[in-house]
Amino acid sequence: MEGGLQFRSYDSLPLISALNLVIQQHAVRTGVRVGKNKYFFPTSSQGFNLSPGITAFQGFYASVRPTYNQLMVNVNACMTAFIEPGNLADALLAFSRNSRGAMPTLPQALMKKVRVTTHHLGYKRRYNIRNIATTTARNTTFSHSKYGKISVEEYFFKEYKIRLKHATDLPVIDTGTKRYVPAELCEIEPGQPFRGKLDETQTSQMIKVACNRPIVNAEAIVGDGFQKLGLHPSTSPSTGFDIQVSQKMTEIPGRQLPAPQLNYRAGNARVDNGGWNILDVKFHRGAQIPSWSVLVVRDGQNVFQGPDDLRLRGLVQGFAAKMRKSGMTLPQSPPSLLLVDLPPPNQDPSRILALNEIRRTFKEHIEKAQGRKPAFVLVLLSRRDNYIYPGIKRIGDVELGVHTVHMQLSKVVDKEPNKQDQYFSNVALKVNTKLGGINHKLDDVAMRWLRKNTTMMVGIDVTHRGPDSKQGTPSIAAVVASVDRDFVQYHASMRIQQTEKVEEMLGELAEIMVERLQAYQAKNKELPERVFVFRDGVSEGQYNDVLTVELPQILKAFQRFSTKDRKSPYRPQLSIIICGKRHHAKFFATDSKFADKNGNTKPGTVVDRGITDIFGFDFYLQAHAGIQGHAKATHYVVIYDETRFTADEIQQGTHDNSYLYARATRAVSLIPPAYYADLACERGRCYLNDFLVDDKSSTTGRSQGDKKAEEQRNYEAARKSWGRGVSLNRPRFKQLALNQSFL
The missing domain is CATH 3.30.420.10 (Ribonuclease H-like superfamily/Ribonuclease H)
Structure with missing residues (x-):
């Protein structure tokens, strides 16, 4: 660790791994490990609800790091989502409500490998969920030596005298080799991390609870973190190995580099705390826009009544004015306005029909223009969707060769003028760069x-x-x-x-x-x-x-x-x-x-x-x-x-x-x-x-x-x-x- 060149090729990994085993011994016994070197303590911590069935818990990362002349323990606060313990049927119903009826196939990735217990056999039995079937207890059948071909619903009534409450509205659970158990008979065990991808609402909630100021993180690490990780002298198992961890953070030298000068068309922007304002600044080189179009995607939230809606016209005119003010050149005539109504998500959970309708609208527009494609299409979305946004990007980029730029209507409609103008400025940054312009230089x-x-x-x-x-x-x-x-x-x-x-x-x-x-x-x-x-x-x-x-x-x-x-x-x-x-x-x-x-x-x-x-x-x-x-x-x-x-x-x-x-x-x-x-x-x-x-x-x-x-x-x-x-x-x-x- 003194930096002697003769030790440059020395492999310290085995030693560091052994030290990590010692340092993390207490956390392994008392917490839940998620990923590498991260430990969470859901049974002894305050959780933060992200949505029905999903709770976030704070945990801590700990790992030994070799540095010049000493070993250090890198400790950091972290956050992850856990599945709430409780009845599996209740969890699936909550998922269905949150996902606008997208059942039964989409919980597959969320619940796969989740541990559940059952008690209908007269004793506690543990299962790992292998898959969630696409069929319910009433229409899932199997062959049985005693009953012949029988549905899961009938089997549980005849064998255990259990009358199922969700025989027709929830899928059965496959616990392996086609062994089906009704969800309502399964209890989710505590302490299981959520393996799926958080949706937009859950992600927003996670950001809120995880974004702590530095002082809050420092207090959590030195206080709660040291104690739960076993780095505090009162809980540390490492003292038996003659290893002591300082109870204070290490002070290290650092310095602040100066910000560069930024050049726009008519002068420099003033940088303050790493940022600058462009509300009244022209881009260094504005893009040339011979034509553009607007696609309004109405997805159950009809913000605008039609193409003549004054708010829609005002929004388009306002964005056109912002592009001109920023230095881009575009026609004085208004862009073509296209409206598309999408089928409800509960009737089209994978949004295949919705994307087909958008594709048809795009193609018809280009055909009417005799193949002359717009420089870009401004897409106005009533909501962010895990299928619609990527689907439109694919249609534009791969299938039709047309630039698309998206706006979230919730961020721009009925907003204060200064907030709307700032949002327009941010979107204009994308448009100018996509179309070959240069926003600013050093x-x-x-x-x-x-x-x-x-x-x-x-x-x-x-x-x-x-x-x-x-x-x-x-x-x-x-x-x-x-x-x-x-x-x-x-x-x-x-x-x-x-x-x-x-x-x-x-x-x-x-x-x-x-x-x-x-x-x-x-x-x-x-x-x-x-x-x-x-x-x-x-x-x-x-x-x-x-x-x-x-x-x-x-x-x-x-x-x-x-x-x-x-x-x-x-x-x-x-x-x-x-x-x-x-x-x-x-x-x-x-x-x-x-x-x-x-x-x-x-x-x-x-x-x-x-x-x-x-x-x-x-x-x-x-x-x-x-x-x-x-x-x-x-x-x-x-x-x-x-x-x-x-x-x-x-x-x-x-x-x-x-x-x-x-x-x-x-x-x-x-x-x-x-x-x-x-x-x-x-x-x-x-x-x-x-x-x-x-x-x-x-x-x-x-x-x-x-x-x-x-x-x-x-x-x-x-x-x-x-x-x-x-x-x-x-x-x-x-x-x-x-x-x-x-x-």
Whole structure:
């Protein structure tokens, strides 16, 4: 730990793992482990209700970390959702009410593997839910040696004299090998984390209860956290190993980097606490909009009576005025107004009919315009829906090649003029960038480090299917790269790949990097002399995989440009920087003069000593302001470096670039190339949204071979659905691919 170079290759993982076993011994006995090194104590903690059946509990993360000259325990407060104990039938009915009648298939991912107990046998018996069937107790039948073919309802009455209350309105539970139990006879055991994806309302509630100010988190960690984790002397089992943990937080040195100057068309914006106002500012370069259209999606909430509704006309006119005021050029004539009425969600839970209606409306509009597509379509949504939004993105991007920009009517209708104007400004940021405009730039001083030589900034990310996705759903990989000297315009390449084959590593990186270099060359008539790669989404244990799998592919892409007409092989300087957001290091200001009004450390705070790697080059940068809750820095780790910038240059340059994110008027927590790669992955998830929710009722009782065959079928279906995506090779999609359609 003293940093001796002879120990650089020493593998400390076995020792750290052993120490974690000791440190976490008390929490293992008294709490519920969720994920790696996170412990929750639902039986002795105050919960926060997110929705009927779902409760959030605060817990704590604890892990031993080696730092220069000492070992530390990284402790952090965290929050997760748990399934409320109680009757399973009541839980399913609550889900049905909250999901507007989306029964019975959608609880599948929520309840799978949940532990339940039954008492109808005369004793307590525990089951793990394998699946939730699509049939009720009345219409689910099976063969029985005593009764012959019989329904589940009849069986429980004849065998146990139990008359079911929900024989016709709730599905039965498959506990394995087609053993069906009515939900009303099952009791959910306490202490089980919720494995599904929180809906919009639940997520909103979770944010409210989890967003605590730094002082609240500090008190929770030092007080409740130390006690429950067993780090307090009175509860610590580690004293028997002669291990003592300090009861105080460690003070480490840090400093605040200055904000860069931001250039708009008519001058500079004034930065205050990491943000700035653009209400009366014109974009650096406004987009040209030859035509645009408006699609009003009426989904049970008819905010507008029809196309002549004065509020609708006023909203459209107000947004058009905002675009002009921001510097965009658009026709004086009003846009075409399209209205589409969707069938009720309880009649169309997967929204297939709804999306077909939207698709038909889109196509008819383009046909009436004789194939002349609008530059973009403004989509007005009455509510956010897990199917409608991604479905429209797929229709626009993949099927029709039309930009779509969405507005939530709840955020803009009947709002105060200043709030509506601010919302219009935020949407205008997206429109201008999508259509080739430039919102703002950094001044020459901030760009000096990147302009010493021609440079391309690259962001890479991979997103995987969730636990509620269809088996075999592929991973989505995205690579974005800059094409201009101001680093405000990025183009993207996306691929799908079989998760089991590549895990987190990107499988076709050489081909994708060739695409990105070709785009840079086409725009600048030359290739970059330096390439910075910002890799998001990999854990500490995968750093070496990036070097052994992805680095060779990047170098292979460079070789593709080493043609005979070049005087020397093409080999730009390359640096690879990992961007980590999934760490648990949180910073607390030691004095109010170092904190903002919420108690967070100020934007531009950088830490590169005290808790960083013993041998490596890494730093923590909090470029953004903590708007709500406790601000979290990004951990940047330089794992490969040929550019040889100093630590100060890399840190200040990364900080300055955090002000270039096109969709915001404030610095963001993650450098834009990595942020854009994440956005591109999320857009790819929209294209495969049908595969991200598994509506199959049962996979129980099938052989491993059958499951593998289904995985392969799902993958092939996803690959077919993905098609060629948004590609430069498809003429009608060329402009969409060139611009930042993923924003």
